[in-house]
Amino acid sequence: MKKIPILDLKAQIRPIRAEIDAAIKEVIDNTAFILGGKVSEFEDAVIKYTGAKYAVACSNGTDAISLALSALGIGASDGVVCPSFTFYATAGSIAALGAIPVFADIDPHTYTISVSSVEQALKQKNGPKIKAIMPVHLYGQCADMEPILKIARENQLKVIEDNAQAFGAEYLPAGQAGKGKKSGTIADCGSISFFPGKNLGAFGDAGMVLANDKAVADALCLLRNQGNKEKYHHLVIGHNNRMDTLQAAVLNVKLKYLDAWNNKRQQNAAYYNQGLKGLPIKTPLVAGYSTHIYHQYVLRLDRPSAGLIEHLINKGIDARVYYPLPLHLQPCFKYLGYKAGDFPESVKASHETLAIPVYPELSKEDMDYIIGAIKEYLM
Numbered sequence: 001m002k003k004i005p006i007l008d009l010k011a012q013i014r015p016i017r018a019e020i021d022a023a024i025k026e027v028i029d030n031t032a033f034i035l036g037g038k039v040s041e042f043e044d045a046v047i048k049y050t051g052a053k054y055a056v057a058c059s060n061g062t063d064a065i066s067l068a069l070s071a072l073g074i075g076a077s078d079g080v081v082c083p084s085f086t087f088y089a090t091a092g093s094i095a096a097l098g099a100i101p102v103f104a105d106i107d108p109h110t111y112t113i114s115v116s117s118v119e120q121a122l123k124q125k126n127g128p129k130i131k132a133i134m135p136v137h138l139y140g141q142c143a144d145m146e147p148i149l150k151i152a153r154e155n156q157l158k159v160i161e162d163n164a165q166a167f168g169a170e171y172l173p174a175g176q177a178g179k180g181k182k183s184g185t186i187a188d189c190g191s192i193s194f195f196p197g198k199n200l201g202a203f204g205d206a207g208m209v210l211a212n213d214k215a216v217a218d219a220l221c222l223l224r225n226q227g228n229k230e231k232y233h234h235l236v237i238g239h240n241n242r243m244d245t246l247q248a249a250v251l252n253v254k255l256k257y258l259d260a261w262n263n264k265r266q267q268n269a270a271y272y273n274q275g276l277k278g279l280p281i282k283t284p285l286v287a288g289y290s291t292h293i294y295h296q297y298v299l300r301l302d303r304p305s306a307g308l309i310e311h312l313i314n315k316g317i318d319a320r321v322y323y324p325l326p327l328h329l330q331p332c333f334k335y336l337g338y339k340a341g342d343f344p345e346s347v348k349a350s351h352e353t354l355a356i357p358v359y360p361e362l363s364k365e366d367m368d369y370i371i372g373a374i375k376e377y378l379m
């Protein structure tokens, strides 16, 4: 039987293997294994690519969120509004600092945080004092940032973009044609994950925080490296959140290919959109204010998606749900006191959606096979 994985990293690495091997060899020859020259080279390359003023490489996307929150002065007992429908780390990083995740629902069309739900969260009387909003650029497209930034300005809140899934996407502010901003550079800070499965993935864990303010960037540099400015002189309580030089070397090579890979994902998405036309299934909506780099290509039915997923898996197609249980219903967040019935759009999305393979190396034949399998189930 044909087998189509959700991602094929071997196929991605094969054509660039010699370049990567050479970059890794250089690190081994130089032995500067942590925050070496290649890390600052990568930070500079990301600044050039995104237009951010500052880029601080770190250990992973989870730590990137914690670092961003700490650098912006958010800590124990502060409330941070974030969506319930996202990967655990969005809220886990908030809670790990002793801060309080304040959940909001999602927009049912884009799956990103709902602006009206953020407004509701801010109106709550007996919750924690809210200090920040953390929209997530889920699946590869930006959240609706302008109204969120407006709310933040009006309420003196910080905004951190959880940009783990959308590195390379562009936010297109209304009425400012040609003035797109790269995701992660729109708010006070943007966190990035270079987890191997991301569109730009390392060969292990790696992450980054983008910032537009020097004081915030300085704080990030201190916090990621034991609070050290000068070795053995610790100015603040920091952690070991540094990036390995080997990861930076790999990422430096791969960054050059990111736009081409993202373009290929967009072409694949367009091919699926066309092939699935007329079927009782919803293809992803791209909001006018953002490009979509299809970290995931997510379909939606008007009933539970479990049957279709099972059908696809039986055909050798690795279809999945991201994410099957919204965060407000996770056992680890029980202490926050949310209940079934809260955030209905998050709950509905967790039942009715499914992601199918969209990675750049997917062949037309693979996509035709997947489209055929979906048709077989729906017709």
Ligand SMILES: Cc1ncc(COP(=O)(O)O)c(C=O)c1O
Pocket: 060, 061, 062, 063, 086, 087, 089, 090, 136, 162, 164, 165, 192, 193, 194, 195, 205, 206, 207
């Ligand atoms: C939305 C979101 N936030 C945060 C993270 C955490 O990133 P990492 O796995 O690099 O710690 C991820 C990664 O899966 C993610 O998808």
